[in-house]
Amino acid sequence: MSFKDEIERRRTFGIISHPDAGKTTLTEKLLLFGGAIQEAGAVKSNKIKKGATSDFMEIERQRGISVSTSVLAFNYKGKKINILDTPGHKDFAEDTFRTLTAVDSVIVVIDVAKGVEEQTEKLVKVCRMRSIPMLVFINKMDREGKDAFDLMDEVEQKLGLRVTPLSFPIGMGYDFKGIYNIWEKNINLFSGDSRKNIEETIAISDLNNPEIDELIGEKPATRLREELELIDEVYPPFDRQEYLDGNLQPVFFGSALNNFGVRELLDCFIEIAPSPRPKDSDTRLVKPDEDKFSGFVFKIHANMDPKHRDRIAFVKIVSGMFERNKPYLHVRHNKNMKFSSPNAFFAEKKEIVDISYPGDIVGLHDTGNFKIGDTLTEGENMGFKGIPSFSPEHFRYINNADPMKAKQLEKGVDQLMDEGVAQLFTLEMNNRKVIGTVGALQYEVIQYRLEHEYGAKCSYENFPAYKACWLKPDDPKNEEFAEFKRIKQKFLAKDKFGQLVFLADSEFSIQMTQSKYPSVKLFFTSEFE
Ligand code: G4P
Numbered sequence: 001m002s003f004k005d006e007i008e009r010r011r012t013f014g015i016i017s018h019p020d021a022g023k024t025t026l027t028e029k030l031l032l033f034g035g036a037i038q039e040a041g042a043v044k045s046n047k048i049k050k051g052a053t054s055d056f057m058e059i060e061r062q063r064g065i066s067v068s069t070s071v072l073a074f075n076y077k078g079k080k081i082n083i084l085d086t087p088g089h090k091d092f093a094e095d096t097f098r099t100l101t102a103v104d105s106v107i108v109v110i111d112v113a114k115g116v117e118e119q120t121e122k123l124v125k126v127c128r129m130r131s132i133p134m135l136v137f138i139n140k141m142d143r144e145g146k147d148a149f150d151l152m153d154e155v156e157q158k159l160g161l162r163v164t165p166l167s168f169p170i171g172m173g174y175d176f177k178g179i180y181n182i183w184e185k186n187i188n189l190f191s192g193d194s195r196k197n198i199e200e201t202i203a204i205s206d207l208n209n210p211e212i213d214e215l216i217g218e219k220p221a222t223r224l225r226e227e228l229e230l231i232d233e234v235y236p237p238f239d240r241q242e243y244l245d246g247n248l249q250p251v252f253f254g255s256a257l258n259n260f261g262v263r264e265l266l267d268c269f270i271e272i273a274p275s276p277r278p279k280d281s282d283t284r285l286v287k288p289d290e291d292k293f294s295g296f297v298f299k300i301h302a303n304m305d306p307k308h309r310d311r312i313a314f315v316k317i318v319s320g321m322f323e324r325n326k327p328y329l330h331v332r333h334n335k336n337m338k339f340s341s342p343n344a345f346f347a348e349k350k351e352i353v354d355i356s357y358p359g360d361i362v363g364l365h366d367t368g369n370f371k372i373g374d375t376l377t378e379g380e381n382m383g384f385k386g387i388p389s390f391s392p393e394h395f396r397y398i399n400n401a402d403p404m405k406a407k408q409l410e411k412g413v414d415q416l417m418d419e420g421v422a423q424l425f426t427l428e429m430n431n432r433k434v435i436g437t438v439g440a441l442q443y444e445v446i447q448y449r450l451e452h453e454y455g456a457k458c459s460y461e462n463f464p465a466y467k468a469c470w471l472k473p474d475d476p477k478n479e480e481f482a483e484f485k486r487i488k489q490k491f492l493a494k495d496k497f498g499q500l501v502f503l504a505d506s507e508f509s510i511q512m513t514q515s516k517y518p519s520v521k522l523f524f525t526s527e528f529e
Helices: 003-008 023-033 055-070 090-099 118-129 148-159 211-216 218-234 240-244 262-272 403-418 441-454 479-487 507-516
Strands: 010-017 071-076 079-084 105-111 134-139 163-165 167-170 178-181 186-191 197-203 249-253 294-302 311-319 328-330 335-337 343-346 349-352 361-366 375-377 394-400 423-427 433-437 458-462 467-473 492-494 500-504 520-523
Touching: 003 010, 010 023, 010 090, 010 118, 010 262, 023 071, 023 079, 023 105, 023 134, 023 262, 071 343, 071 361, 090 118, 090 294, 105 118, 105 148, 118 148, 134 148, 134 262, 148 163, 148 218, 148 249, 167 218, 167 249, 186 211, 211 218, 249 262, 294 403, 394 403, 394 441, 403 423, 403 441, 433 441, 441 458, 467 479, 467 507, 479 520, 500 507, 507 520
Parallel strands: 010 079, 010 105, 105 134, 134 249, 163 249
Antiparallel strands: 071 079, 167 178, 178 186, 186 197, 294 311, 294 375, 311 361, 328 335, 328 375, 343 349, 343 361, 394 433, 394 458, 423 433, 423 492, 467 500, 467 520, 492 500
């Protein structure tokens, strides 16, 4: 197969949803279709189970299995599918944001009864900002839920999307009879009392065909015709380019648990979803079919065994072929590195691979060389953009609780920050360290891991910050900036890349700063140029 064909057949995507909407179930059904697993229940859920044990032990458990679910790859109808795992728990939102920098499209799963939920809103917003193509799957149609039209209105309003249904449910809950597949123009019927099986697919090219009345009953058939007419009038026709540009989101209905509507989703997905897309770097746009390899680290996973402190850096290949044992430039360190055992990921296995293509993810063994966002190239000096840190929501001083273990603490904190567990800020005034996290749980995780993996002890103290604002003065030498630095001295810190950050204690203080020091620009992500 040619290099171009290899690229074209790749589909790298993430599934995003609020916890419990059915992401794991859908993932598993997709894997079953791809023949990558043989039975349901094979994909371990990495979500945090409520009340099982203490929450953070649950996180450790989750971390243990998340290497195996980080990338789930399989082949389906000639396409190579890479599903990237996106944790749904809000305390891991930043992990998910970072993974979204490595996907070429997403599927949004929504629970028909619950409608659009908070986490979905946040994640879709990020996808919208980046114009990532999105498909929407409305799940749990076997249950009573919201009316399909109302739900599509809600999706448009709350998520700011422009939708067009490519399938439509026939009834719902107890009366759920099946799905009309607008994309393929056929009807899929549930069969059996438990309505647990499809499976009759009947091609219907003409909606006036009386066969429909026989299949689903006269009343539902009339209703279906009316609904499809309404869809025709109200929703825009599907246009692939608009979908690819992030301006139109096709909607599918189904039930992941009952394997209903999933094949339809997958068959349409492989046809319309994008193959690997070009990515912006600080010097130029990099296209997948370029000869030379380039890629970036979007996730780092530490070994669970404290005796082997190596880690796996997950690299998304942007262009060219990644080859085993070939020297590549680690741009930030300006040094060449060779990888003798890069891993490729399949369903739940990883194996050493000689060649990988754009869209693929390779796992590189790392002894502490990588940070999230690092770029690898075949020699070119450039860095990929779009992997920013977002402002944390919690801030605490970290103190050394065992003076004999200062070195271990420093190393541990350093490595955990590289992994992206949290962000470290060093106060300008006194060099004290402040840890910022998205969720409060991370503090327990850090404390536990420092102790178990690095033999270091820490304690925390509250730091009264509300938001981290990255700074850029119009003129670093002007009076205004000097005054700002003097007045806000106590709240100025450096992030891990040495960028200056203002740790504001309230929204009010941010507003005051903006009006008092207009030449000092504040940014809410670490990447603003
Ligand atoms: P998540 O990864 O998005 O958090 O959701 P997950 O797939 O774990 O699904 C959450 C719950 O919803 C699970 O039930 C799952 O069985 C159920 N579910 C998923 N799809 C459907 C569907 O199409 N119809 C119905 N009725 N339920 C569905 P659970 O009881 O929380 O877990 P489990 O004990 O069944 O694993």
